[in-house]
Amino acid sequence: xxxxxxxxxxxxxxxxxxxxxxxxxxxxxxxxxxxxxxxxxxxxxxxxxxxxxxxxxxxxxxxxxxxxxxxxxxxxxxxxxxxxxxxxxxxxxxxxxxxxxxxxxxxxxxxxxxxxxxxxxxxxxxxxxxxxxxxxxxxxxxxxxxxxxxxx
Numbered sequence: 001x002x003x004x005x006x007x008x009x010x011x012x013x014x015x016x017x018x019x020x021x022x023x024x025x026x027x028x029x030x031x032x033x034x035x036x037x038x039x040x041x042x043x044x045x046x047x048x049x050x051x052x053x054x055x056x057x058x059x060x061x062x063x064x065x066x067x068x069x070x071x072x073x074x075x076x077x078x079x080x081x082x083x084x085x086x087x088x089x090x091x092x093x094x095x096x097x098x099x100x101x102x103x104x105x106x107x108x109x110x111x112x113x114x115x116x117x118x119x120x121x122x123x124x125x126x127x128x129x130x131x132x133x134x135x136x137x138x139x140x141x142x143x144x145x146x147x148x149x150x151x152x
Contacts, residue, residue, distance in 0.1 A: 043060065043061050043062040043063065044087055044088040046060055046061075046062075047060055047062055047086060047088070047119065047126070048088060050119045050121065050126065051090065051121060051125065051126055054121040055119065056120045056121055057118060057120070058118065058119040058120075059117070059118055059140055059142075060116070060117070060118075060119045061114070061115065061116040062086060062115055062128075063086070063087075063113065063114040063115070064084030064085055064086045064092065064112070064113065064115075065084060065085050065111070065112055066082050066107060066108065066109050066112075066113060067083050067084065067085045067109055068082060068109060069081075069082045069107060069108070070082055070083065072098070073095065077097050078097070078098045078099050079095045079096060079097055080095075080098050080103050080107075081094065081095050082107060084113060084115075090125050090126075091124070091125045092119075092125050092127065092128055093124075093125070094113070094115060094117075094127075094128050094131065094144070095127055095128070095129045095131075096129075096131045096144055096151070097129070097131070097132045100132040100133065100135065101131065101132035101133065101151050103151075104146050106146075106147065107146060111146060112146075113145065115131055115142070115143070115144045115145070116143050117129055117130045117131040117142035117144075118130040118139075118142065129142075130142045131143060131144045131151070132151075132152050133152050
């Protein structure tokens with residue numbers, strides 16, 4: 001799928017899917033084992049900055065609580081979708097490519113997930129995608145951590 005078409009599809013999915021409330025990083029050499037309170041506050045601030053400034057193509061790391069599991073998006077590349085609420089109260093749509101990375105097994109509302117991916121602004125809070133490796137090696141590798149396992 002072409003990048004602009006993918007972004008448009010993700011934005012449209014987020015617009016319809018998000019019915020809930022309201023530090024830029026380089027490619028990671030090592031994956032995190034946990035996130036401190038200070039790191040979470042810093043990542044929430046970075047996401048708020050990205051939202052307030054309507055940023056896109058913005059690599060971001062964060063952590064949130066799953067509040068809703070959505071149906072997979074099966075148009076083009078398949079994506080597992082769910083909504084997380086950050087400690088700040090902001091909600092984000094996570095769109096995880098399951099053609100390039102494993103499906104997050106056993107994911108339920110109330111679970112905590114950490115993520116690193118590309119933020120795209122939308123009026124409902126934003127979308128995080130590119131939570132997987134890039135088979136061509138041209139994009140920073142993203143990931144999702146759930147229940148002690150890294151999905152990328």
